[in-house]
Amino acid sequence: MKTPIQLQQENLQEVGSHMPVPNYSRSSDKTGIVHIGVGGFHRAHQAYYLHLLNKRGYAQEWGICGIGLREADSKLHDIFKKQDHLYTLIVKHPDGKIEPEIIGSIVDFKMGTTDPEPVIARMADPDTRIVSLTITEGGYNFNPTTGEFNFDNPHIQHELLNPNDPKTVYGFLSAALKRRRDAGLPAFTILSCDNIEHNGDMARKMLLTFAEVQDSDLATWIAQEVRFPNSMVDRITPVTTQADIKTLAQSYGVHDFWPVTCEPFIQWVVEDKFSNGRPDFEKVGVQFVRDVGPYEKMKLRLLNAGHSVLGLLGAIHGHPTINACMEDETFVTYLRAFLDTEATPILGNIEGIDLADYKDILLQRFANPNIKDSVSRICSESSAKLPKFLIATVYDNLATGGSIKFGTLVIAAWCYYSDKGKDRHGHLIEIIDAMGTELNQAAKQTKTDSLAFIRQESLFGNLIKNERFTKLYAEAIQKIYKDVNIKKHMKDMI
Ligand code: CS2
Numbered sequence: 001m002k003t004p005i006q007l008q009q010e011n012l013q014e015v016g017s018h019m020p021v022p023n024y025s026r027s028s029d030k031t032g033i034v035h036i037g038v039g040g041f042h043r044a045h046q047a048y049y050l051h052l053l054n055k056r057g058y059a060q061e062w063g064i065c066g067i068g069l070r071e072a073d074s075k076l077h078d079i080f081k082k083q084d085h086l087y088t089l090i091v092k093h094p095d096g097k098i099e100p101e102i103i104g105s106i107v108d109f110k111m112g113t114t115d116p117e118p119v120i121a122r123m124a125d126p127d128t129r130i131v132s133l134t135i136t137e138g139g140y141n142f143n144p145t146t147g148e149f150n151f152d153n154p155h156i157q158h159e160l161l162n163p164n165d166p167k168t169v170y171g172f173l174s175a176a177l178k179r180r181r182d183a184g185l186p187a188f189t190i191l192s193c194d195n196i197e198h199n200g201d202m203a204r205k206m207l208l209t210f211a212e213v214q215d216s217d218l219a220t221w222i223a224q225e226v227r228f229p230n231s232m233v234d235r236i237t238p239v240t241t242q243a244d245i246k247t248l249a250q251s252y253g254v255h256d257f258w259p260v261t262c263e264p265f266i267q268w269v270v271e272d273k274f275s276n277g278r279p280d281f282e283k284v285g286v287q288f289v290r291d292v293g294p295y296e297k298m299k300l301r302l303l304n305a306g307h308s309v310l311g312l313l314g315a316i317h318g319h320p321t322i323n324a325c326m327e328d329e330t331f332v333t334y335l336r337a338f339l340d341t342e343a344t345p346i347l348g349n350i351e352g353i354d355l356a357d358y359k360d361i362l363l364q365r366f367a368n369p370n371i372k373d374s375v376s377r378i379c380s381e382s383s384a385k386l387p388k389f390l391i392a393t394v395y396d397n398l399a400t401g402g403s404i405k406f407g408t409l410v411i412a413a414w415c416y417y418s419d420k421g422k423d424r425h426g427h428l429i430e431i432i433d434a435m436g437t438e439l440n441q442a443a444k445q446t447k448t449d450s451l452a453f454i455r456q457e458s459l460f461g462n463l464i465k466n467e468r469f470t471k472l473y474a475e476a477i478q479k480i481y482k483d484v485n486i487k488k489h490m491k492d493m494i
Contacts, residue, residue: 022104123176311378
């Protein structure tokens with residue numbers, strides 16, 4: 001095999017004979033967007049939309065500067081340094097076709113962990129007009145059931161007392177906004193791109209709560225000047241594997257230390273309220289609407305919840321990926337039953353959307369055999385996801401008298417998963433969750449108290465007081481703990 005070409009700016013022309021490369025100039029002088037949390041999703045979604053705009057000559061002043069606020073981000077930082085912030089996006093189609101393309105919309109990357117100053121300066125620079133976020137559900141620092149800001153977080157405590165040494169997104173945002181206000185500069189827009197209902201409103205509420213304690217004048221200014229559009233984001237982006245890196249090198253002759261893979265589907269629905277301008281995203285298919293609420297709810301309660309249903313049940317059964325679940329008829333029928341009888345009835349009508357079509361397409365997306373989205377990615381951080389994706393639906397159905405049995409079995413499966421950390425064959429499952437220890441401790445008590453897991457108020461609120469739920473939950477627990485053959489229990493219900 002010929003030595004693959006290393007992906008970097010000076011090799012772009014050569015790389016261009018193997019796959020499409022940016023046809024636009026890339027300079028870090030033109031940074032209009034600062035993005036916090038540059039994971040695979042951001043690279044497959046927002047950065048891709050900007051790349052499309054750039055290709056058409058529309059986004060010259062909207063280069064992205066990525067920001068890492070976690071130690072773990074230094075891996076990407078180092079790779080981006082070697083690759084001039086270039087990366088390959090590999091779109092994987094269901095028929096086996098793969099389409100790699102080099103994306104050039106990210107032009108700079110800074111770590112905030114070692115020295116916060118350059119990050120604050122970048123955010124406070126007059127060129128920066130949008131600060132966007134994919135900091136995951138957990139990054140918003142709220143209590144999942146009360147929705148209130150968590151002041152107990154030691155990083156928050158630190159930055160409240162040391163405004164010049166921020167640690168979290170809130171410390172950085174308030175430090176930069178203060179600098180802008182003091183310099184008489186307009187505020188930037190804060191654009192949340194996380195899977196949280198009313199994500200912009202949530203970001204606003206959390207930042208204002210924080211700023212109110214740190215500097216109440218600043219909080220007043222932020223409330224008046226900063227816009228926080230809500231947005232619904234969607235593109236399935238599995239974890240990159242060594243095999244992806246190898247395929248790129250062997251079949252396309254390009255070496256990229258960290259390419260990103262994704263499905264062909266992409267969607268972004270955003271409220272059109274920006275403090276200081278925005279790119280012409282509508283030119284590349286982004287939908288601007290007055291109220292994004294119904295779209296967010298639809299996506300979180302169908303797609304994300306559907307993922308968790310397959311992920312947790314699949315993990316116990318021993319299915320490694322979402323598409324493996326979709327090759328199993330019992331899983332497909334169960335998922336359909338959950339979506340149709342529990343998730344859909346609470347959504348009501350969504351103008352311009354045919355929910356039946358949406359679900360059909362969703363099932364096809366999940367079944368894409370090329371994506372190989374691991375159930376471990378889906379189950380990771382379930383404590384931040386399930387309250388929003390699934391437990392909320394159980395609550396809604398309890399209020400309306402709707403069905404809750406399919407969702408309840410998943411919650412019982414989550415307890416078993418957190419307790420044993422093993423699939424039905426006894427193979428170990430690695431649990432990745434910021435609340436992993438608490439989940440395990442609560443689940444471990446199930447032997448003596450079948451409701452122990454759902455007594456965790458920060459996740460389940462007062463579900464424990466609802467008899468219809470606790471009765472079904474206790475039955476589900478009994479079944480799974482007696483016989484871990486989860487498919488049998490699923491079959492009994494469909
Ligand atoms: C997934 C999401 O994290 C999860 O559990 O459901 O990452 C999902 O793949 C994306 O939201 C798709 O847009």
